[in-house]
Amino acid sequence: MSTTVTTPTPAAVPAPTTPASRFSFAPLNVGRFVVWGLFTLVLAVAPLIFTSSLSITMLSQMGIAIVACLSFNMLLGQGGMLSFGHAVYTGLATFVAIHVLNAIGGGLPIPVSLVPLVGGVAGMLFAVVLGFVTTKKAGTPFAMITLGIGELVFAMSLMIPEFFGGEGGVQANRVVGKAVLGITFGPQIQVYYLLAIYTLICTAAMFAFTQTPLGRMLNAVRDNPERVEFIGYSTQRVRYIAFIIAGFFAGIAGGMYALNFEIATAEVVGAARSGPYLLFTFLGGATFFFGPIIGAILMVVAFVLLSEFTKAWLLYLGLIFLFMVMYAPGGIASLIMMNLRVAAYGKLRRLWGSYLALAGTVLVMLAGAAAMIEMVYHLQLNAALGPNLRFIGVPLNAEGLDSWVGAAFVTVVGLAMFEATRRVFARQWGEIQGEIEHEIRRKEAL
Numbered sequence: 044m045s046t047t048v049t050t051p052t053p054a055a056v057p058a059p060t061t062p063a064s065r066f067s068f069a070p071l072n073v074g075r076f077v078v079w080g081l082f083t084l085v086l087a088v089a090p091l092i093f094t095s096s097l098s099i100t101m102l103s104q105m106g107i108a109i110v111a112c113l114s115f116n117m118l119l120g121q122g123g124m125l126s127f128g129h130a131v132y133t134g135l136a137t138f139v140a141i142h143v144l145n146a147i148g149g150g151l152p153i154p155v156s157l158v159p160l161v162g163g164v165a166g167m168l169f170a171v172v173l174g175f176v177t178t179k180k181a182g183t184p185f186a187m188i189t190l191g192i193g194e195l196v197f198a199m200s201l202m203i204p205e206f207f208g209g210e211g212g213v214q215a216n217r218v219v220g221k222a223v224l225g226i227t228f229g230p231q232i233q234v235y236y237l238l239a240i241y242t243l244i245c246t247a248a249m250f251a252f253t254q255t256p257l258g259r260m261l262n263a264v265r266d267n268p269e270r271v272e273f274i275g276y277s278t279q280r281v282r283y284i285a286f287i288i289a290g291f292f293a294g295i296a297g298g299m300y301a302l303n304f305e306i307a308t309a310e311v312v313g314a315a316r317s318g319p320y321l322l323f324t325f326l327g328g329a330t331f332f333f334g335p336i337i338g339a340i341l342m343v344v345a346f347v348l349l350s351e352f353t354k355a356w357l358l359y360l361g362l363i364f365l366f367m368v369m370y371a372p373g374g375i376a377s378l379i380m381m382n383l384r385v386a387a388y389g390k391l392r393r394l395w396g397s398y399l400a401l402a403g404t405v406l407v408m409l410a411g412a413a414a415m416i417e418m419v420y421h422l423q424l425n426a427a428l429g430p431n432l433r434f435i436g437v438p439l440n441a442e443g444l445d446s447w448v449g450a451a452f453v454t455v456v457g458l459a460m461f462e463a464t465r466r467v468f469a470r471q472w473g474e475i476q477g478e479i480e481h482e483i484r485r486k487e488a489l
Contacts, residue, residue: 079247086239090232101347103235106242107299108339112327113249114292115320120329121253122285123265124178125186128193129320132290134312135169135196136162136297138207141307144215155220155228159241159298166294167287174286178279181268193317200309212308215301228302238299245292250332252288261285319346322360326367328376337375355420362412370465388482390475397468404464408457414439414450 086106090099111133118124140162147153153161177188200207207213218229228234252258260281263271268278301307310316319342327338349356371378385391414434418441421432430442439446 082246083243086243090235096231097347099231099235101343103231103238103303104343104347105340106235106238107296107303108323108342109242109336110245110292110299111296112320112324112335112339112342113246113332114289114296116324116329116332116335117249117252117285117289117292119321119324120331120334121258121265122261122282124181124282124286125189125321126317127186127190127314127321128196128317129189129293130312130314130316131173131189131193131196132166132169132293133297133300134307134316136166136294137301137307137311138213139165139294140298140301141213141215141305142206144217144219144301144305145213148216148219153220154223155217155302156223156237158217158302159238159295162298162301163291163295166297167291169294170287170290174283174290178282178286181278181282190314193312193314197309197313200312207309208307210309212306214306217302217305234303238303241295241299245295246336249292253332257281257284322364326364326374328374328379330373331376331380334374334376353417353420354424355416358416359413384479385475388479390478393475394468394471397464397471400464401461401468404457404461406457408454408461410435411450411453411455411457415447415454418446418450 089102093099093102111129115126115129118126118129140158143151143153143158143161144155147155147158173192177185177192180188201210217234218227226233228237260271260276264276264278264281271278271281297311300311323338323342323345324335325338326341327336328334345356345360349359353359367374382391382394385394414437417432417434418439421428421441422430425432430440432439432441439450
């Protein structure tokens with residue numbers, strides 16, 4: 044008896060994806076190349092347009108803030124991990140980088156240009172140690188642990204002067220070692236371009252991380268940790284690895300800070316440094332990759348420029364934060380993306396009138412509230428100068444009832460006008476979104 048062996052016919056197998064097809068110049072890829080090209084161009088030409096010493100200093104700080112906020116958003120926006128102690132890793136890396144700068148002056152054979160990278164390694168090592176404990180929990184316990192570690196490190200900064208330098212901190216000089224191609228990093232413009240290179244590389248690397256399987260899994264841990272555990276992944280391990288990577292980039296930001304300011308004090312590891320990372324990352328938009336970049340730019344502008352205009356600048360920041368939480372919880376980036384979607388369907392021009400009305404009512408409301416705030420601060424801090432002051436060209440009397448009544452009236456009227464305009468805008472926005480959804484369904488049906 045013979046046995047017949049039937050060989051199954053193999054199913055059709057798709058042709059393997061070649062490298063050329065994987066990196067084909069699809070419209071999305073072309074747009075991505077354009078965006079990154081523009082980002083590189085802006086970093087290159089910004090100091091050629093804004094040539095003052097203040098401008099170049101601010102541009103350098105923006106580069107540092109971009110890397111720090113993006114590393115923070117790796118935890119918050121991508122992993123859903125709310126950290127109140129991110130400055131621990133930027134700050135400790137700053138101290139390590141300062142000590143390395145001093146060691147280079149003593150003969151350590153490391154180029155000054157690699158100091159930020161040394162800070163990145165330091166931040167990663169601290170994240171390896173502290174993150175093992177921190178990432179054992181998620182949600183509110185994670186946030187409380189980071190807050191406790193932040194306070195612990197800040198207290199230690201005043202207890203270990205051998206490393207932290209006490210209240211005076213630790214100073215260094217970046218003009219050490221041998222000059223390479225005449226670059227000594229003495230002029231601020233040379234420091235800026237070095238920091239710009241690190242900013243570009245770190246931004247590209249963190250964006251690439253979002254496209255990796257680990258980055259996608261981190262998003263899954265944020266959205267549905269139970270499902271991730273069910274399919275066999277350890278959520279704690281994913282959080283821990285992401286925490287280490289975020290610590291590395293935070294450390295690079297700390298090394299950039301050391302190179303730019305040449306000093307490290309206890310303030311760089313305190314809650315006063317962690318708070319702005321959270322505040323401005325949220326304002327920029329934690330759900331979009333470019334949101335923290337917007338927030339970082341706003342952070343430098345607020346800390347450097349707004350603080351020069353008024354002593355109540357922190358109060359204004361708090362009011363802006365409250366306003367954004369109430370009316371735009373997705374941050375500035377979400378507003379941009381929503382309007383780009385409307386513009387793509389040719390309906391943005393219908394909203395210009397509403398936007399102008401909203402802006403006008405907000406300015407009226409802000410003018411009245413700011414007048415009252417400035418009068419309060421004038422009475423508390425400048426009482427010796429008398430009760431009279433000028434606010435946006437308008438004379439005010441901080442002790443006069445008419446000034447207070449007028450400011451309160453402007454605030455209430457502006458608030459009422461804003462609320463009425465907002466409701467009209469909400470109806471108009473809903474109509475436009477309905478039209479867009481209808482058009483999308485119509486195209487899908489074809």
